[in-house]
Amino acid sequence: MLKSHLIQHISKKNPSLSEEIVSKILNIFFSLIVDYLKNDCRVELRGFGSFTVRSYNIKTANARLAKSKYKKVYFRASSKFIKIINQ
Structure with a gap:
């Protein structure tokens, strides 16, 4: 599964969230994980x-x-x- 597929799937499951918002949320989530692992x-x-x-x-x-x-x-x-x- 690609990140783009994940974004589309989440936005379909939650119609109130656009793909742009879901993309921003996932980017923040992944960057937080990377920041913690860097430390x-x-x-x-x-x-x-x-x-x-x-x-x-x-x-x-x-x-x-x-x-x-x-x-x-x-x-x-x-x-x-x-x-x-x-x-």
């Missing part, structure tokens, strides 16, 4: 899952001296979400 905070959406950022070092001869250079975003689905998918 190494955990983002938890109950019933959906959680996003965390993990840092890892570059491979060097002496790993203790290397600073963490790379970050990855990890997603872990909630048990409720997994149950719904597996039905």
Whole structure:
């Protein structure tokens, strides 16, 4: 599903919200998630899952001296979400 499909689907489900308003809401929502993850905070959406950022070092001869250079975003689905998918 693309972001544009999500916007269209939400605006169809809620006729009082135009696609422009839904687009602005989604942009704010996603930017908030990115801002929290940039600050190494955990983002938890109950019933959906959680996003965390993990840092890892570059491979060097002496790993203790290397600073963490790379970050990855990890997603872990909630048990409720997994149950719904597996039905």
